Amino acid sequence: MALLLTPALARLNASPADKKAAIAEVAALLAEAGFIDPAYGDSMLAREDQANTYLSHGVAIPHGIPKDRHLVKQTGIAVLQVPAGVMWMGEEKARFIVGIAAQNDEHIAVLRRLTRLLGDEARLERLFVTGDVNEIVAALADEAPAAAAPAGGVADFSVKAEIVLDYPSGLHARPASGWVGTAKRFNAQLRVRHGDEIANAKSMVSLLQLGAEYGARLTVSAEGDDASDAIAALCATIAELSHAEKANAPAGFKPAASTAPARPPAAGRATEPSPDDPLVAGKALELALRRVERHLTREAASEMTDAATREVMVRRQAYLGYLPLLRRVSARLLSGQHVVDAWRDAVGETARDDVLAPEQGDLQALGEQVSLALKQKPVVTVTCNPAIDLTVALPSLRAGEVNLAADAARNAGGKGINVAACLADYGLAVTVTGFLGRDNAAVFERFFDDRGLDNRMVGVDGETRINIKLVDEQRRQTTDLNLPSFTVDADAQQALERELDTLAGNAAWVVLSGSLPIGVPAGFYRFITALMHAQGVKVALDTSGEALRASLSGTASAALPHLVKPNRRELEQWAGRALPTLADVVAAAQELQQRGIAQVVVSLGEEGALLVEADAVRQALPPALALGSTVGAGDALVAGLIAAQLEGRYGDDALRRAVACASAKLAVVGPALPAQSDIDAIAARVEIRRIEQPSSHVAPAHATEE
Ligand SMILES: Nc1ncnc2c1ncn2[C@@H]1O[C@H](COP(=O)(O)OP(=O)(O)O)[C@@H](O)[C@H]1O
Ligand SMILES: O=P(O)(O)OC[C@H]1O[C@](O)(COP(=O)(O)O)[C@@H](O)[C@@H]1O
Incomplete structure (x- = not known):
């Protein structure tokens, strides 16, 4: 397999003196296998200075910095098992050290396997001490559900062709991207089967997970109106690429060689466009x-x-x-x-x-x-489940009766998109990604263009949902009717993972916001957080229910976000108990903070917001203001907190600014912030209170309305 561990690459019962020695040992394993130039070991050490590679639960993933990718001769991994552990980050010890040498985005597959292992603490504990190297090999070989055979056995589509792979280096990233390029030109679904493993020919990660080596027998099959043309074109591409692959094989290449031959240095990732390319530069301008x-x-x-x-x-x-x-x-x-x-x-x-x-x-x-x-590094916002918000203003909402609407507005929405719009209005560079239904994408695309948001959304079949927001002007309440989402398949999820992995290299923050659509597992945000942390990017998370619980399980780790923003109800869901008083809310937020989340922000509707950090607990009380709609106020709060920190504001100042953005947002329907001067004026009226000793004497807060 593209990134499979062999027994020779796993060292059991190691006891390195410190982290530096551990990295040297795992780098030596990779170098001995011919995966890296020994100098890549220095690059792995340099990466630790930029961003810690501790994942969580005793697992660390040292890897080099992107500029040194040319020192990777072949993608591979090696494992050092350290039963007694070695200090890695703060008080955290690493007991399972996975060294990664990756030329492109193959490390995503390893991360996916590891994040699944992190959720299985009993199995991990065994891996820390097992004397059976095959147990470790098997744990890292487990495939993601995406690559598993479909229920009912492995099936080919009806139009098919058999090929024998004659690429000396097997099916690695470069030819796989050529296959994907061809496959994507057709409507037909295209599969490549290797034994019992099946891959989607339109997904590079999926193809790489086939682990097809020289001589592998593959079945290429297709279904759809242009299936025959698709098979013919794909077979032609496979044959054409064979010449280049053979030309790149080292002199003396023997098909039966046990170690794959070295590849020439990668010439940079195709997905990272050069800022000197006139088209890319023109778009940025x-x-x-x-x-x-x-x-x-x-x-x-x-x-x-x-x-x-x-x-x-x-x-x-x-x-x-x-x-x-x-x-x-x-x-x-x-x-x-x-x-x-x-x-x-x-x-x-x-x-x-x-x-x-x-x-x-x-x-x-x-x-x-x-x-x-x-020149600004963009904030990247991720909206997996966007919505067209249909906000209907009613003088007073009466259930079971005919309600005559005073006004209605349709806006591109969804939590991450709202955050993005607020950040852009604040004057910051923003990239939007996530999923978007292809059938009604135009309204979003126009919106992104209009606001100067760099659009990197991944298209999925079907329509983006419509969410109805009923604003009761008399009661000053908003009632939300959020409709079901589109379904997101494994390919689209992997496309988003790859997009994020590329964007992380140049991101100021990554903001993961909102619910997860049908098809996306609850652990998705946790996996993305680990992926982003591996590149040293700060992650903010604003989600609810099962996705929130799955993201916040475990202790201090690189799989936890830097900032989390639940509202009171979401915090109650996470804590599994009612939080009727402010002291209860503070205590639950502190539990989260003590797990290793640097900033826990709890939004409390008209009672403002709490910011719990290691050194202080603060509450911000907003001034009373005219209310347009509360939709997106939580998103404006998140945007304000990130914008403030990017401006160099912290503590009282950051919280004041964040609550001012949320309050200012109440006057506006749709994803936008009022002018800076309006936000400044509100900020001057926000009161900040320090909560030194949370106790029952603190004034109780009331449940917020959604
Ligand atoms: N009725 C209100 N009056 C004043 N400020 C409000 C009101 N509703 C919301 N806010 C501001 O917006 C922020 C987010 O609102 P909230 O409803 O708590 O979040 P969410 O939309 O995520 O549920 C609050 O922290 C507060 O600063
Ligand atoms: O992602 P979710 O939880 O399904 O919520 C989506 C809804 O949340 C919103 O982003 C508003 O969020 P907030 O009011 O919590 O800030 C709407 O635009 C959208 O309809």
């Missing part, structure tokens, strides 16, 4: 210009903005469409210049040479604003 334009429009429209500032905003906006400037920057992008340099030089040139340029100072200031927007 367009998104940055959109965000700046929206920022200027919102500030100009705010009642808090004085007339002189409004004029400046309007003049700066005019430059966003100033043709001489846009022509200059386009020419520079087409010549291959990096987008930030191209923009800066085009602004400089326009300010210097263009006598028509009306206000040089405004142009320079706008230039600076756009440059900053281009």
Whole structure:
């Protein structure tokens, strides 16, 4: 298999003196097997300085940093079993150390197996001490359900062809991506079978998990209107790639060789586009210009903005469409210049040479604003279960009667999308990913373009759900009718995993928000958190029910988020008990914090929010404000807390800003924040209380309404 462990690559009963010695030992195993150049061991040590690779429950996954991937000769893993444990992160000891040498995204499969093992503590305990190396080999060989044979036995589709794989290195990432490229051009479903294992030919991870080596007998089969064409094209691609694969085989290659031959260094991941590519650069500039334009429009429209500032905003906006400037920057992008340099030089040139340029100072200031927007690392928001929110305003909701609506609005929604929109309105770069139903995707795509959000959503069959929000103006209550989701298959989940793995390399934060759709297992967020932490990215989590419980099981670990935001009811669900007083809420939040979640934020509706950190417990009390809709207030709270921290605000200041964003959001229907100046004005009215000793004397809080 692509990443299978062999007995020779597992060392039992090791007792390294410290973490450094443990990494050296596991690197030596990988080097002896010919998987890495020994210098990759230094890269594995360097990675620990950037981000700890401790997963949880005594499992660590040391691996090198991406820039050193050329030192990986062949993808592989090695295991060091340390029964007594070795200090790895803080007080945590690693007892099962999985060294990973991966050229592309194959480590995702290992992580998936490990995160499943983490949920089976009894089995893990045995692996820490077993004297049988085969037990360890078998544990890491277990396949994800996605790769398992379908119920009723392994079946081929009716249109099929048999091939014998003649690639000297077997089916590895490079040819597999060629197969996927061809398979995706067809509507037909395409399967590749290797013995009892079945893979989807449109999924690289799935193909790699077949572990097809030189000489493997494979059956390629298809079903659908263009099945015959698809099989013919796939077989042609398989044959064409054979020439390149053979050409890359080292001199003296013998088909029966037990170790696979070394591959040439990977030339970077195909999914990581170069910022110098004119198309990619043009898109990045367009998104940055959109965000700046929206920022200027919102500030100009705010009642808090004085007339002189409004004029400046309007003049700066005019430059966003100033043709001489846009022509200059386009020419520079087409010549291959990096987008930030191209923009800066085009602004400089326009300010210097263009006598028509009306206000040089405004142009320079706008230039600076756009440059900053281009340089920001994006926050990545993940919305697995988005929704079109249909918000219906009613003077007073009467169940069982005809209700005449005063107003209605349809908006792209879903928790992560709301967070993304608020962050972008706050002036931050944002990438949106998650799943989107292909049949009504247009409304979301327009929204993302309009707001300058980088759209990396994964398409799935069917429609994104519609959620109905009934706003009772008299009672100041919102009633939610959330409809069932689309179904997400294993391929789409793996596509999202790969997308996130790529995005994590350049993300400021990853925000996992909302419920999970049908087909996605409750442990999905936990797995993604581990994947993100392996790349050193902070994760914020806002979900409910089983997904929340599965994400928060276990103790201090890289599989727990940095920040979690339950509302009171969600915290009660997690705790399994009612939390009637504020002291009860604080105690439950502290339990979570003590498990290793640095920031636990509990939203309490009109009673504001609690922020529980190791050094303090704070409550923020919002001012009384006119209420448009409470939909998305929790999302604005999450966005505000992340935005504040990215601005360098912490403690009281961060919580004040977060609650100000949530309060400001109440006035707006749909995913948006009011202008910065409005948020500043509300922030000044938010009261922060320190809760030193949670006790029953603290004023009780009442249950929040959803
Ligand atoms: N009626 C309200 N009055 C004032 N602030 C509110 C009100 N409802 C919500 N908020 C603000 O929005 C935040 C999130 O709202 P909440 O309803 O608790 O979260 P969620 O939407 O996740 O259930 C609160 O922490 C609070 O700051
Ligand atoms: O992801 P879930 O829990 O199904 O909720 C989705 C709903 O939550 C919202 O994101 C609103 O969230 P909040 O009111 O909790 O901030 C709506 O846009 C959407 O309809």
